[in-house]
Amino acid sequence: MWLFLVTEVMLFGGLFVAYIIFRNLYPEMYHEAHHHLNKVMGAINTIVLIFSSWTMATAVGMAQRNEPKKSFRYMAVTIVCACVFLVIKFFEYEHKFHEGLLPGGYFDAAKNGLTHPKADLFFSLYFMMTGLHGLHVLVGMSLIVWVMWRTKRGDFNSHYYTPVEMSGLYWHLVDLIWIYLFPLLYLIG
Amino acid sequence: MEKSGKPESHGSHDSPHHITPLNVYGRVFGSLICLTIITVATSYCDFGSLNILIAMAIATIKALLVILFFMGLKYEGQENNVTFFCSFVFLAIFVGLTSSDLLYRSTPEPVKPDASELTMSGPPADVQKLVKPTPELVAKGKALFTQNCVTCHGGEGKGDGPAAAALTPKPRNFTATEGWKFGRTVSGIFKTVTNGSPGTPMPPFAGLSAEDRFAVAHYVRTFMSSAPEDTGADVAALTKEVGTPPKPHLSVERAMEKVAEEWAAGHPAGK
Amino acid sequence: MASTTHDDQEYVDYIHESKGIWSWMTTLDHKRIGIMYLVTTMIFFTVAGFLAVALRLEHWTPQQTIMGADTYNKVFTLHGAIMVFLFIIPSIPGSLANFLLPLMIGAKDVAFPRLNLFSYYLYVIGAVMACWAILFGQGVDTGWTFYTPYSIKTGSSVVTVVFAVFIAGFSSILTGLNFIATIHKLRAPGMTFHRMPLFVWATYATSILQVLATPVIGITMVLLAMERILKIGIFDAKLGGDPILFQHFFWFYSHPAVYIMILPGMGIISELIPVFSRKPIFGYRAIAYSSLAIAAISFLVWGHHMFVSGQSDLSNFIFSLLTVLVAVPTAIKIFNWTSTLYKGSIRLTTPMLYALGFVFLFSIGGLTGLFLAALSVDVHLTETYFIVAHFHYVMMGGTVMAMLGGFHYWWPKMFGRMVPEGPSRIGWFFVFTGFNVVFLPQFWLGSHGMPRRYYNLR
Incomplete structure (x- = not known):
């Protein structure tokens, strides 16, 4: 799984490279554009995701300690958090659509008043990065649901809980990516 | 996607994997929340270029907490540590070398345009004099013709030059009497040479001075058996036209400079 | 061979241990998966080979011979894309490494056998998608490099093919992942790293490249698809992006990719030469x-594909300098192989002929690569047939020779039959001679200015 996480780092890394390059080319544009992102929603999402990482780590801990029922419950909380994250994201996206803050060719400056000619780039990156991240949230959720099902079936004990741990690692990576996405997109301009 | 059965940390035997105490998780969670609050708070203050450094430093601390404790890398063997952190090394290479291109493209010095640059070379021509053929003009015209026109119009002006095979419509046969768009007078040929013939492969030769173009026109007329003459009205009109400066026209070098200058204006941080 | 100790069961080899196509399609045996890769990759080699023949036929006359300009563009694109993504990259790792790696380190199978099978199916799905685009779509006419801005604007089936590449890329990633885990975790007791056969070392280096580099082509393909579908603008100058950024993204993978192609081949040569010189390899470590x-240096040099793209002078300088570094470890290998031959007892069997052919042809290809690493030379030779000759010498004169040598050498192991020496030597002769006849003149053609990817030259 660690090897697979390496590939995920490289995959997202490409997007971060693009972000860094364009940021260095157009710093004022980033500054102007990022104000159109809702910091509060972003911060709440950050806290939700960190909390879900905590519950997932605890779920793994419970599996290690031969407590499948508790493990199951902590994983369930993790899933709830993930859903909350996605719902908030949905509202953010909806808001963007209304403001015409869309990628590239669909960017509508008339609706949002951003005058920089390259402003659409910021939102292209925003949607690509958060979109790919959201996709990974969904994948992570499916993994956790699968592991929850296996837990209920009694597949795991303190000698064998590898799938729980592996899904946990994947989930933590999803959190890790968000830990960088949040300041880069929402906070710094 | 197969995720089960990845014996990363404990080979083929079930060695006891380090069990992190739950209060460690709790404390890590607490720290992460504090750090999040700090990073959001600092984003409301303006520390200039420090903001990004602070944000990235905090993000990295949070990331390390997640990696070392939630993901348990602190308790993993060297293999997994090296593997995971290796990926960031290569990412850094990717960023670094790509930046060496994208951020270090050179921008040429912006050049202020000069009104006089936008006009043609040379003062307005003396049309009354040039409209009459002289041996010097015809000789000059022949030299220019050989250089610029023979490829299409042929050495004998019959419109049968080497390039003519590929052209549609075919280049003008100067010995023919029919089919001339602008007429066979000096002014007519002068106009054709100056403006080209739109819709045909004949290009404008406005880069040649007016005198040169008159010279060519006179030479072309030597291919004709009975060349018509300009009327007084034709000459008057031509004088008016040629006497005034032509429409602004840029040389290729100047055009390239202007493109570079416009690009630079749109990419202020290109250095 | 030997029967088991507690009953009279006769040994049945992996080919005959179960019958029927379903048993093959659901196998978890690395040897069977290796054979399936072998068959599939050779099919695509043949397909792309026919495309190459078509290209050469078109150049029989300076005017149109058998295809129009548009078709020509599609044919050379597909020749490249199929050869790179559906043949060379999966070929040795998928077939020979899959088959031999566990055997060479004393493991029962790879670390994740189901993942192995899944990798094979991902490869097949990617291949089918690509074929779909060719047969029922518009094909692709951008060149296998998919350079923007043309790849954004063209009406051909770019999105289908880039998704096919994305999926096939995952096959490569998971294979690499599998092999690293196998080498790290499943070596038999006593099989230390420094006792592993050199083919295993080569596979290890290749797998690291696959895991680190391939995700970047993944994201690049996704970004290109998004650029076409959603017009995100990241590569489109009109929307604020930079077309050269695409080239950076593309070559960050594709340069390590060419080392994914050659390293396993070098591993094979490291196995063949000692055997047929009756001498231990010189300089194992x-x-x-x-x-x-x-593998490490390959990540530092991608910009040498972009010397004339318009990237900054600083980049050009850095990449030219770094590129010459990669010649050093490569040269070390050539010297070591040659030193192994010295005072060896050489038998010119077919595998050895291929191995020696490799050393000769790869040296030519590699040295011409060094010419091209020099910025000032590359500026003149780029996009000419010199480049075409260079990479065919390393990829075909290199990898394919090594692969054929490997197939001949390990054929008895894989199929229980000896390869007839006479006919296979004749085969070698045709491969070697034919290859040189086609590609050696291209060095001259290129240095005299013949451009590549041109439909005809009048």
Whole structure:
């Protein structure tokens, strides 16, 4: 799984490279554009995701300690958090659509008043990065649901809980990516 | 996607994997929340270029907490540590070398345009004099013709030059009497040479001075058996036209400079 | 061979241990998966080979011979894309490494056998998608490099093919992942790293490249698809992006990719030469570490594909300098192989002929690569047939020779039959001679200015 996480780092890394390059080319544009992102929603999402990482780590801990029922419950909380994250994201996206803050060719400056000619780039990156991240949230959720099902079936004990741990690692990576996405997109301009 | 059965940390035997105490998780969670609050708070203050450094430093601390404790890398063997952190090394290479291109493209010095640059070379021509053929003009015209026109119009002006095979419509046969768009007078040929013939492969030769173009026109007329003459009205009109400066026209070098200058204006941080 | 101790069961080999196509399609045996890769990759080699023949036929006359300009563009694109993504990259890792790696380190199978099968199916799905685009879509006419801005604007089936590449890329990633885990975790007791056969070292280096580099082509393909579908603008100058950024993204993978192509081949040569010189390999550690060094340095040099793209002068300088470094570990290998031959008892069997052919042809290809690493030379030779000759010498004169040598050498192991020596030597002769006849003149053609990817030259 660690090897697979390496590939995920490289995959997202490409997007971060693009972000860094364009940021260095157009710093004022980033500054102007990022104000159109809702910091509060972003911060709440950050806290939700960190909390879900905590519950997932605890779920793994419970599996290690031969407590499948508790493990199951902590994983369930993790899933709830993930859903909350996605719902908030949905509202953010909806808001963007209304403001015409869309990628590239669909960017509508008339609706949002951003005058920089390259402003659409910021939102292209925003949607690509958060979109790919959201996709990974969904994948992570499916993994956790699968592991929850296996837990209920009694597949795991303190000698064998590898799938729980592996899904946990994947989930933590999803959190890790968000830990960088949040300041880069929402906070710094 | 197969995720089960990845014996990363404990080979083929079930060695006891380090069990992190739950209060460690709790404390890590607490720290992460504090750090999040700090990073959001600092984003409301303006520390200039420090903001990004602070944000990235905090993000990295949070990331390390997640990696070392939630993901348990602190308790993993060297293999997994090296593997995971290796990926960031290569990412850094990717960023670094790509930046060496994208951020270090050179921008040429912006050049202020000069009104006089936008006009043609040379003062307005003396049309009354040039409209009459002289041996010097015809000789000059022949030299220019050989250089610029023979490829299409042929050495004998019959419109049968080497390039003519590929052209549609075919280049003008100067010995023919029919089919001339602008007429066979000096002014007519002068106009054709100056403006080209739109819709045909004949290009404008406005880069040649007016005198040169008159010279060519006179030479072309030597291919004709009975060349018509300009009327007084034709000459008057031509004088008016040629006497005034032509429409602004840029040389290729100047055009390239202007493109570079416009690009630079749109990419202020290109250095 | 030997029967088991507690009953009279006769040994049945992996080919005959179960019958029927379903048993093959659901196998978890690395040997069967290796054979399936072998068959599939050779099919695509043949397909792309026919496309190449078509290209050569078109150049029989300076005017149109058998195809129009548009078709020509599609044919050379597909020749490249199929050869790179559906043949060379999966070929040796998928077939020979899959088959031999566990055997060479004393493991029962790879670390994740189901993942192995899944990798094979991902490859097949990617291949089918690509074929779909060719047969029922518009094909692709951008060149296998998919350079923007043309790849954004063209009406051909770019999105289908880039998704096919994305999926096939995952096959490569998961294979690499599998092999690293296998080498780290499943070596038999006593099989230390420094006792592993050099083919295993080569596979290890290749797998690291696959895991680190391939995700970047993944995201690049996604970004290109998004650029076409959603017009995100990241590569489109009109929307604020930079077309050269695409080239950076593309070559960050595709340069390590060419080392994914050659390293396993070098591993095979490291196995063949000692055997047929009856001598231990000269400089085991040097060869082992140079494989890793090639892998590491390969990440630093991608910009040498972009010397005339318009990237900054600083980049050009850096990449030219770094590129010459990669010649060092490569040269170490060549010297070591040659030193192994010295005072050896050489038998010119077919595998040895291929191995010696490799050393000769790869040296030519590699040296011409060094010419091209020099910025000032590359500026003149780029996009000419010199480049075409260079990469065919390393990829075909290199990898394909090594692969054929490997197939001949390990054929008895894989299929229980000896390869008839006479006919296979004749085969070698045709491969070697034919290859040189086609590609050697291209060095001259290129240095005299013949451009590549041109439909005809009048």
